[in-house]
Amino acid sequence: MSTPIPANTALIEERSRKFGAAEEGGIVRCDACPVLCRIRPGRAGACSRYANQDGLLVRVDPVVLLDRAVEEGLPLVPFARGEWDGRLLEPGRTFVTGVGAGTTYPDYKPAPLIVSAEHNGVDTVTVVTEGIFSYCGVKVKIDTDRHLGPETAAVRVGGEQVGHVTTAEYGSQMLSLGGVRHLTGGSKKEGNVTCETLLKLCGGGPVEMSIEGGHTVLVQAGRTPVVDGRPEERMRVGCGSATIGIFAKQWLGHVDEVIVVDDHITGVLTEHQAGRVLGMRPAGIRVRGRKSTPGRYFQVANPGLGWGGTDITDPLAIIQKIDEGAAWPGMRLLLTSTTGEDALYCVLDEALRPVPTDMPPEVALVVARIGENCEPSLCTVLFMAGAGGSLRAGVTENPILLTRSVASGETRVTMGGAPVYHWPGGGITVMVDVLRLPKNAFGYVPTPAIVAPMEFTLPTALYERLGGHAGEIVSIGDVLRNVAPDARIEDWGATNPWPFGKGL
Ligand code: SF4
Numbered sequence: 001m002s003t004p005i006p007a008n009t010a011l012i013e014e015r016s017r018k019f020g021a022a023e024e025g026g027i028v029r030c031d032a033c034p035v036l037c038r039i040r041p042g043r044a045g046a047c048s049r050y051a052n053q054d055g056l057l058v059r060v061d062p063v064v065l066l067d068r069a070v071e072e073g074l075p076l077v078p079f080a081r082g083e084w085d086g087r088l089l090e091p092g093r094t095f096v097t098g099v100g101a102g103t104t105y106p107d108y109k110p111a112p113l114i115v116s117a118e119h120n121g122v123d124t125v126t127v128v129t130e131g132i133f134s135y136c137g138v139k140v141k142i143d144t145d146r147h148l149g150p151e152t153a154a155v156r157v158g159g160e161q162v163g164h165v166t167t168a169e170y171g172s173q174m175l176s177l178g179g180v181r182h183l184t185g186g187s188k189k190e191g192n193v194t195c196e197t198l199l200k201l202c203g204g205g206p207v208e209m210s211i212e213g214g215h216t217v218l219v220q221a222g223r224t225p226v227v228d229g230r231p232e233e234r235m236r237v238g239c240g241s242a243t244i245g246i247f248a249k250q251w252l253g254h255v256d257e258v259i260v261v262d263d264h265i266t267g268v269l270t271e272h273q274a275g276r277v278l279g280m281r282p283a284g285i286r287v288r289g290r291k292s293t294p295g296r297y298f299q300v301a302n303p304g305l306g307w308g309g310t311d312i313t314d315p316l317a318i319i320q321k322i323d324e325g326a327a328w329p330g331m332r333l334l335l336t337s338t339t340g341e342d343a344l345y346c347v348l349d350e351a352l353r354p355v356p357t358d359m360p361p362e363v364a365l366v367v368a369r370i371g372e373n374c375e376p377s378l379c380t381v382l383f384m385a386g387a388g389g390s391l392r393a394g395v396t397e398n399p400i401l402l403t404r405s406v407a408s409g410e411t412r413v414t415m416g417g418a419p420v421y422h423w424p425g426g427g428i429t430v431m432v433d434v435l436r437l438p439k440n441a442f443g444y445v446p447t448p449a450i451v452a453p454m455e456f457t458l459p460t461a462l463y464e465r466l467g468g469h470a471g472e473i474v475s476i477g478d479v480l481r482n483v484a485p486d487a488r489i490e491d492w493g494a495t496n497p498w499p500f501g502k503g504l
Contacts (some may be wrong), residue, residue: 030050037050062487065483066095069492089480092117094476103129116460130451133387138202138434139177140175142379143377143379148215149215152165163177204220222435234376235377235378237374248269257334261318271294272295285333318335329348395469414499418493
């Protein structure tokens with residue numbers, strides 16, 4: 001990579017003087033990850049995140065500062081890049097994120113920025129860093145009842161396995177991608193493709209993947225999944241049994257039987273408790289599959305891209321038999337999927353054969369209501385990583401105290417300002433919705449591993465008790481004076497809780 005290289009902050013340049021080892025010919029050795037690139041003047045290292053600027057090792061991307069809007073009624077302070085005079089950003093509503101901050105590798109180094117600020121009368125510290133995560137991956141939730149592939153099936157990108165199908169959730173198919181085994185335990189290509197896939201997904205980009213024994217799916221955080229080239233529109237309203245329960249009363253008087261086709265639990269109205277409570281006459285239609293409880297059937301067909309996530313395209317194929325002693329000519333039968341996208345209305349003829357016919361408006365209204373109650377089908381990408389390792393040494397010389405403090409809730413963990421879910425139990429294992437981070441928050445190193453921002457916020461007194469690097473603390477005022485002119489300033493995400501809120 002050649003010049004121009006964007007300048008980074010004075011603070012980071014200062015740190016580079018400490019840690020970037022200059023060699024002959026102005027070459028700088030970057031030790032921000034185990035690759036240890038030797039970087040010529042005016043060039044960047046293998047990950048494009050660090051560069052040699054006039055003999056100094058600099059982090060190429062600007063630090064991201066988040067500016068929290070003032071209370072209602074007051075105008076936002078305008079910020080004009082290049083014209084910053086060091087006074088426009090308010091320290092009390094600025095959060096310094098780990099995006100662009102740099103890492104602590106080889107980890108005995110204090111975090112790149114340890115920022116003090118007063119909030120609600122409490123002296124606080126935010127330890128700001130970027131973590132290099134070999135133990136990381138993404139959990140992908142795809143809102144569709146269509147069968148994407150068997151559970152545990154390999155998920156491939158460019159022919160390389162990057163993860164697998166995991167247990168489905170209510171109305172959603174789930175993928176588990178990345179993880180240390182695909183990043184480091186297979187071939188070099190597998191590791192690189194996995195890293196690239198994670199980086200794209202975390203950055204909000206699209207990735208097309210194929211599932212062994214299943215289908216292709218285009219995944220992008222916050223967007224509609226595309227299965228075999230067809231965009232999914234609706235997330236099902238519920239399983240077949242739930243759909244029966246929700247709409248039973250609305251069908252009463254307009255149909256004599258309803259079958260809601262679903263790969264997991266197909267519902268049959270008059271047999272179902274909902275139909276019984278409403279006093280509906282048993283219709284005598286037995287569907288295929290294994291009866292679980294009255295009106296609830298498992299395994300009515302194979303999984304697929306047809307009705308309700310089954311391979312059924314002719315819904316009448318689901319009927320195993322019609323009981324002559326119970327059914328009657330003229331009986332009105334509705335078959336529908338759990339999204340209402342597929343529906344068929346029939347009336348039984350003299351021979352008790354279902355004959356498709358026009359759907360009465362009252363019945364069509366309820367089918368439309370199923371659709372109305374379906375949420376848009378989306379992909380959700382959660383980044384999951386373990387920060388329980390050496391990154392902690394950049395926060396404190398006694399890492400176990402940090403782990404305990406995070407576990408007890410005294411220390412708040414954020415990623416790019418976004419709240420994380422911290423897994424109970426050992427370590428600092430967290431999950432975060434990638435769409436709640438600032439743009440371009442993730443990077444990579446060619447080991448391969450994903451680089452992600454991380455911030456630990458806690459009272460200063462507690463930080464000192466944890467054995468934190470107290471000598472490295474800089475005030476938010478100094479950070480704003482030195483960092484803000486070259487920083488990327490973004491608005492605080494309105495849905496993210498302010499880390500300095502009550503209870504800190
Ligand atoms: S890959 Fe990036 S972080 Fe690692 S040594 Fe090279 S420039 Fe530094």
